[in-house]
Amino acid sequence: MTDLIHDPNGGMPRLLEIMRRLRDPETGCPWDLEQDFASIAPYTIEEAYEVADAIDRKTWDELKGELGDLLFQSVFHAQMAEEKGLFSFDEVADTMSDKMVARHPHVFGDESRDKSADQQTLDWEKIKAAERASKAQKGTLDGVALGLPALMRAVKLQKRAARVGFDWPDAGHVMDKLVEELEEIRQAEDKDQQIEEFGDMLFVVANLARHLDIDPEAALRAANGKFTRRFKYIEDRLSQDGRRPEDSDLAEMDRLWDAAKAQEKA
Known part of the structure; x- marks a missing residue:
């Protein structure tokens, strides 16, 4: 395996073996051995944002490295999971492959590709809803990850609610609500109330972004x-x-x- 570790063209097998060696109980890196899912999770989130930053700045050489850093996070989590007998990296890849095939019947199945992007989005959401139902996630808001950045999670919660008709009819109504929330901040009597009203205002701002088809992040x-x-x-x-x-x-x-x-x- 030493040859593989030092092979500049070793690809994915090389990276997996490097990760395995880093976590080897006898010869691995002390820092890597001390880590667990919770301690690595913040780095995973940070690397995802660094990918987005490289894309925003159009620094394509940096993007290659940032994507590698993000890939390494998946490898790290998968290695820890395999050590616990939970799943392997190959199972992670197979799960993603199964999901993509199931969610694209118009590409990998018998459905017609003659559909608009909007129709594809609707079909995608129906498939995801069925997946949530199979996981006993019955509530409309079930499955919206708690660990998402708050602004992003607000938009996802609002999109879910909108699917069942719980939504303002247009952006104008949301703007009126934003004015109302600003006034409630002005009238807040103590810090706790200010915090609550400020959170309400940010939630409405996220809703306004959604109605204007703007990514607030x-x-x-x-x-x-x-x-x-x-x-x-x-x-x-x-x-x-x-x-x-x-x-x-x-x-x-x-x-x-x-x-x-x-x-x-x-």
Whole structure:
């Protein structure tokens, strides 16, 4: 197996063997041996976001590495599962393959491919609903993962509820609700009530994004990027005078912010 570990073209078997060696009780890495599903899960989430970040920045060379990092997370979890006699990496791959074949009868079965993307989405949801039913997930909201980022989970919960008719008729009604929630924050009498009302407002914001067919996570990532660029412009301009933001004041930094904004639009 030593030859496989050092084979630059070893592919998936090489990666699986490296992971097995890292978790070897006698010769493995102490850090890797200390890990469990719970301790690795945050790294899995982080790697998924780094994949998304590389795609946003269109850094395709980095994307290859980030996809590798994400793949390694699956390999790590599968190795720990195999050690516990739960399942193997091959079983993970087979489960995914079975799911894709079952969810694409128009590609791998007898159904016609002559259908719109919207119809395919409806068919996909029917198949997923049947899968949930087979797992005794009877409730409309069953199966929406608790570990999702809160904004993403809010949208998924709302989509599920909308399928059974629990939804605002249009974006205008959602905007009215958003104004209402802002006023409730204003009238909150203590911190606990502020937190509750703020959460309600964010939930409505997620709902508005859904009605406008906007990915709120992507929109917020873009806003974060814009803020970062414009604030860096402020820092760069101040540094030309040998100053830092703390040496300035809000009025000056606001003017520089407007200059950064105008430069971007130009």
